[in-house]
Amino acid sequence: AQKVTQAQTEISVVEKEDVTLDCVYETRDTTYYLFWYKQPPSGELVFLIRRNSFDEQNEISGRYSWNFQKSTSSFNFTITASQVVDSAVYFCALSSGNTGKLIFGQGTTLQVKP
Amino acid sequence: DGGITQSPKYLFRKEGQNVTLSCEQNLNHDAMYWYRQDPGQGLRLIYYSQIVNDFQKGDIAEGYSVSREKKESFPLTVTSAQKNPTAFYLCASSIVLPGLAGGKETQYFGPGTRLLVL
Numbered sequence: 001a002q003k004v005t006q007a008q009t010e011i012s013v014v015e016k017e018d019v020t021l022d023c024v025y026e027t028r029d030t031t032y033y034l035f036w037y038k039q040p041p042s043g044e045l046v047f048l049i050r051r052n053s054f055d056e057q058n059e060i061s062g063r064y065s066w067n068f069q070k071s072t073s074s075f076n077f078t079i080t081a082s083q084v085v086d087s088a089v090y091f092c093a094l095s096s097g098n099t100g101k102l103i104f105g106q107g108t109t110l111q112v113k114p
Numbered sequence: 115d116g117g118i119t120q121s122p123k124y125l126f127r128k129e130g131q132n133v134t135l136s137c138e139q140n141l142n143h144d145a146m147y148w149y150r151q152d153p154g155q156g157l158r159l160i161y162y163s164q165i166v167n168d169f170q171k172g173d174i175a176e177g178y179s180v181s182r183e184k185k186e187s188f189p190l191t192v193t194s195a196q197k198n199p200t201a202f203y204l205c206a207s208s209i210v211l212p213g214l215a216g217g218k219e220t221q222y223f224g225p226g227t228r229l230l231v232l
Contacts, residue, residue, distance in 0.1 A: 004156075035220070043202060045157075045223040091156060100145050100164065100208060101172065102221060104156030 002027045004094050006105035013082055014113050021077045021108045023092030029053075032096035034068065034075045039089040039107070051075065082112045116141050118224035120205050125229045127192065127199060135190045135227045137205035144210040146188035147221060150174060151202040160203075163188055164210050192229060203227045 003026040013019045025034065036048040049059065051068050059066045063080045079086055089109050093102040118139045127133045137146065145164045149157035159172030163182040177196025182188055188207075192199045206221040 009154075037223075043204075043226040043228075045204065045206075047220055047222060050220050093156075099170070100147065100162060100210070100219070100221070101159050102147075102149075102157070104158075106154070106156050 002029075002094055002096060002103045004092050004103050004105035006090075006092055006108050008108045009106070010109045010111070012111045012113065015084060016081050017112075018078060018080050019082050019110065019112075021079075021090050021092075021110065023075045023077065023105060025073050025075065025092070025094045027094060027096050029096040032094060035093040035095065035102065036066065036075075036077050037091045037093065039091065041088070045091070048077075079110075082110075084112050084114055086110060087112045118205060118207055118222060120203075120224040120227050122227060123225070125227055126232050127229060128232050130194045132191055132193050133229070135192070135203055135205075135229070137188045137190065137224060138186055139188075139205075139207045139224075140186060141207055141222065142185075143207035143222075144185070145208045145219075145221075146182070147206040147208075148172075148178075148180065148188070148190045149204045149206065151204060151226075157204060160190065199229055200231050201229060203229060 005024045032053045034051045037045040039045050056068050065078045067076045089107045091107045092105045121136045147162040148160040151157045158174050160178050161180045163169035169182050179191045204226045205224045208219040208221045
């Protein structure tokens, strides 16, 4: 069975704090992809990152960084020096097989207070 | 500009009525998807199509129907058989790579349609 778990339902931080959003996944496939999407209040999902199962290098993009660890089946997302504009719901998702189906976690609502 | 459009933004359905949600993309993507999002939950796949004139059921297809007559368009009909249709509906599209790489491409999403029952 394939599953994505985002155990943190809501997180509240003050601006400029660092925050990490956790994502744990389950799959029996050896080839799979992991994604993070941001959903601002407008509702549209915005793509942030895609990572394949053979690439465990961590990635940094500006204030965003991702830590992929196959040993613990985790793909965590860290925002450094958070800003109010980072307030949104963040989804972790898993794709395997050739259907293109994405398995989404429940999402983590991040609130960044000024 | 290239992108995915969904209309209408809000849709109201009366009991026993079928309604159709529009999804159009000009990204030249082969694959298109429909997801449903309920409050406080992740997205669940309703239907998907990887090629024109072909589509497959997702996890929650009951009460929904789709068509894929054109590459750019993938309309979703919420039928009267769907007893709890109130939700946020998101359409997505992606390229399709051949072979083992297929199905793992990034999906890009439209702005969504909120469906409410009167």
